[in-house]
């Protein structure tokens with residue numbers, strides 16, 4: 001009865017729209033739910049980049065341990081498949097600073113080693129996740145964006161990382177838009193089809209890793225020296241647990257004071273006709289990251305679609321019809337020639353937001369480990385942090401993550417937090433209006 005009530009209140013997987021990337025792929029047949037009680041050596045909550053990264057590393061360290069990963073959604077349809085598909089092999093722009101180069105080069109090294117592991121891992125899968133080292137553009141349309149771009153260029157220069165400066169005309173030549181004043185191109189980025197990517201990473205797991213989909217953790221309680229996890233049909237009793245459900249950790253009563261749930265949205269067009277494709281510059285497969293948090297991410301996919309990601313909502317998902325209109329408006333500002341372009345799909349996804357951008361990472365309770373607060377950039381970082389949690393839980397030495405990547409700072413409770421978020425977003429939106 002109690003379990004029924006918990007199940008009824010569970011809203012972890014109720015995204016309003018289907019994930020457009022996943023809809024382009026064949027339907028997966030082989031999903032398995034948890035139907036019987038289990039006592040694995042470790043339970044992992046969330047089968048995203050963090051959870052899968054943790055499970056694989058745990059298996060390397062302790063190959064005979066039984067590992068259970070549960071996910072509220074299905075692989076591909078859920079949050080890890082809903083993103084823009086940028087995999088940076090160096091630190092993200094938000095983390096990058098030219099002031100502390102020794103720390104930055106350690107971060108860059110950890111990130112690029114993880115990227116290599118991801119490439120290795122997908123190479124063993126028969127799923128084509130369209131992963132290519134395309135590099136990435138960063139482009140700015142107004143003053144605020146240009147200032148942020150200069151700061152990032154400074155970081156790239158001090159780090160002696162290859163990059164190219166591009167003026168408006170060069171950008172237009174390459175990617176067909178004169179919306180931006182200036183840009184940078186950095187080769188240190190892969191682009192992938194995110195739903196295919198997470199499917200590939202979760203494919204061919206060793207026998208000791210049991211993946212249960214459509215199996216939300218509804219509650220976690222301490223029972224003597226065990227953690228007891230309730231799911232809709234069965235419970236899991238385990239000595240060690242890894243919390244890898246990112247934006248939703250607070251719903252389990254964990255990390256509430258540090259992580260908030262933020263929704264952001266993607267519109268993916270139909271396959272463009274030849275006329276439209278001809279307007280899009282010389283390159284076929286490209287991506288642009290915004291220079292300001294509230295700017296738009298853009299992509300042209302290898303199958304000739306445009307993708308745009310933008311807009312944020314705090315705590316609950318917004319109205320997807322209004323969002324689609326706003327996204328289309330931003331896309332047309334960038335490509336006024338594409339008058340008739342339409343979205344094939346529009347959908348939302350979540351990110352775990354922390355006030356200062358630092359992750360919530362480490363042993364949060366006895367034998368309970370967490371990595372949460374991806375702040376919108378967690379494909380590679382999540383994989384890294386998940387793997388390192390497995391090291392930590394098995395008493396292997398780990399780099400000082402909090403020193404290197406920061407530590408999530410405390411946030412005030414509701415309603416102050418929501419008011420603060422809305423206020424800051426409003427100010428930032430005005431400051432960065434040229435980028436949106």
Ligand SMILES: Cc1cc2nc3c(=O)[nH]c(=O)nc-3n(C[C@H](O)[C@H](O)[C@H](O)COP(=O)(O)OP(=O)(O)OC[C@H]3O[C@@H](n4cnc5c(N)ncnc54)[C@H](O)[C@@H]3O)c2cc1C
Pocket residue numbers: 012013045046047048049050051070071072073078079080081082083084085086087088215216217218244245246247248252263264265266309348349350351371374375376377378379380382
């Ligand atoms: C629109 C959008 C675009 C983005 N673009 C990029 C990008 O280009 N590059 C990048 O690096 N990052 C991007 N991000 C962020 C990226 O998606 C996340 O950083 C990344 O998915 C984090 O991985 P994770 O495994 O930590 O968490 P998630 O991917 O959020 O995975 C958590 C998993 O936990 C599951 N879960 C939640 N609650 C429960 C529960 N109670 N029980 C069981 N399972 C549960 C969810 O179903 C989910 O599968 C984007 C995010 C969004 C929304």
